[in-house]
Amino acid sequence: MSIHPLPPPREPIGLGRVPVGRWFLIIGAAAGVAFVAGGAIVMTMTAEAVRLNPRPDVAAQLDRLIVALIVLFAVLLVCGVGLWVMVRYAVLRPIDQLTEQVRTVAAGDFDHDLHVDRPAELAELSSHIDSMRARIVSAWRVAADQTEELRRSNGELEQFAYVASHDLQEPLRKVASFTQMLEQRYGSQLDERAKQYIHYAVDGAKRMQLLINDLLDFSRVGRVTGEKTAIESGKALDTALENLSATIDDTGATVTRDELPRLYGNPLQLTQLFQNLIENAVKFRSEEPPRIHIGVARSGDMWEFSCADNGIGVEPKYADRIFLIFQRLHARDVYPGTGIGLALCRKIVEYHGGQLWLDGNAESRGATFRWTIPATGDER
Template structure:
């Protein structure tokens, strides 16, 4: 198996720029020079001592000393040569082998085995690295299979979305329209219970149409690609307010906002985000006229937005439940809707790389939702 190679390693700094083999060569050269200088000094001193014509007993001791020094120097030389050979074949060569194997794996051949026989420390290290490589390759293969399965599932989801948006909508429209025509044509012949049944059928068909549309919007969020760009969030808010103009006017709602920045995102989805949050604030209003404020502040490389209202509020124990799809805190006959609005908002925010949550300090009178969106590339 060959996949994309890994990025190049970081360049070493300081003394680490010199390979370990050169360090051994440098130290070996210094040791050799020191050894040669020691031999030369001993021979010079021995020659000078003989030139002084010492007594026979002292001369014999000097001869024995010279013989001992020769043996010591010979042993040191043999040990130095042996140490150099051991370092070369037991350390440097295995390191070169392991380096070459790791370089092969880093080049993209992730099925290449990593193994050296000596020394014990490098053998253990190579075994651990090879085990880690095998686990990574296994996980990568599983992820690849899951990606293919996800791609196939997304294709089926797109087909379902097409069927839901076309083939399912038309029968629902027929059920609603023909049921209403039945009431109009045979109304005088129907009793009150029959009219109530017709009302239930029409209301169910319309709610099913609304639910299908909301599910389609929810499913499209994760499948939108290549549509992000630098947008003016203030213009998106104005567009959302235009879409809600009739609702805001009927509720006598007032919407204020801070000076909103340019951000990186999808225009349609971010407009829908503002629209859903403001519509929720108006829907769950108190006895007072709705007042909604859209705030914003800079938080590092992100913008933190907020939507505050003076409505009935949300108890903090439901802070997570309200973002689940189809979760409702109120009966449908009190507050209409499918229970998918906040779930859609959270999915939009997460698609843009941010987070959406209910402010923990907003219990009681009114509610405050906060969300983060990355700043645009041109922001300082």
Template structure:
């Protein structure tokens, strides 16, 4: 099993730079110096008392005190040696073992199980570390299996996209073209009912082609033409309006915008985002000529865009439904389309790390859509 090793740990600062073993040495030496200084001071006091010429009984007591001090000093030395051995064997050595084992895991050997037998606190800590390691490895293996399944599914999706863009559309083109040829050749023999049936057949074939193309666009988000670079959103809007030039001219629509920033994303997909939103504003227009306004403002580390129009608007209760694929609020004969445009817009925005929503609190007629995109990093 191989996983990229973790980055090296941050180096400690301040007093934390001193290893635990040196802390024990410093504290032990300080205690030994204080004890020795105390014994020396007591010995000096004893000599001063003896120089004063005390009684014989006092001399005996002073001799016994000397012996007690020597025994105390020897006991302190023996205790310090034993304590140092115990600390080294029970604390410092297991800590070093656990540190080495954890370092081995952090270096990439995620199958190694950290374990120390003593003391009880370090044994419990090693057990918790091992449980955490096992949970991470299990989650990683599950994620690897899911990633492999996702890669397989994406491969199948790419194969389906190829088939849909070539093999599925060819029969539809033949159905539409030959049905139209049938109408042209035998026009004088067809009654109104027959012409109506032919119209239904041709219209169904064309709608199926449009649906297949929209599904292909939806499946390509994040897979094709999605290299993220610094993109001028104003230029993306201009490219979208160039694609919609015929619709804008036919409906007398007026599309205006404020200063638009540079963002991080795919120019092709951002152009498609603007194109779909402006096209929706033109399609769902009211009796007045369409008026569309695109603006942007900085919100924390993101740019929040808005697209407002003076069309028929959207009721607040449908604010979530309109972003579902194939969901339509109006009959197809009133407003044409496949019902995938806003779902595609939301997928593009979410792929770029933002979110898209209907602003139900916007003032004025029509609808206002808002979405966020990551800033390029050089905008103030």
């Protein structure tokens, strides 16, 4: 199996830039020079001693000393050659083999086995590395299978979304329209309870249509309308305010803003983000006219936005619950809606690489939502 190669290794620093084999060569060369120098010094000193014509007993001792030194130098030479052979074939060559095998795996061939026979330490190390490689490959294959299954499941969800947007809404429209026609034609023959039942049926059909549309919007984030471009976030806010102009005028709401930056994102989704947050601020208003402020500040490589209002607010203990799909804190007859709005906002923000949360430490009396979106690097 061949997958994307690993990034190049880090460059060694200091003495680590010299390979192990070169270290052994340097040390061996120094030892050889010392050995030759020692032999030359011994031979010179022996010749000088013979030239002095020592007594016979001293000469005999010198001869035995010379023989012992020759034997010692011979043993050292044999040990040095043996050590070089051992290091070369028992250490350096296995290290080269393991290094080459690791390079092959790092290049992308993750099915390549890692194995050396000697020495025992390198054999154990290669065994552990090969076990980790096998586990990683196994986990990668499982992830690949799950990705393929997820891709297939997403395809089925897209088919379901198509059915929901067409085949399911058509019967609902018929139920609502024919029920209303029933009330118009036979309204004079129906009592108040029958008219109430008809109202329940029409209201239920309309709420089901709204729920289906919200579910479709939630499923489309990052999938159908997910193209990102460089946009002015202020224009997205302008579009959202234009869509909510009737609601803002009816409630006497005031919306202020900071100077908004240029972003890299999807215009429709960012408009929907602003629209849902402002609409929530207007919906959950207090007795005073709604006052909403859209703020922004640079935080490292992210823009941090905020939407603060003077409404009824949200208790901190519900800070996570409000972002779950279909989760409501109020009865439907008090505050209408499907309970998808904030979940949709969080999904939009996460698709753009940021996070959305409720600021429980905000100074404003109402609710303050904050979210981050990566900066493009352009100035305002």
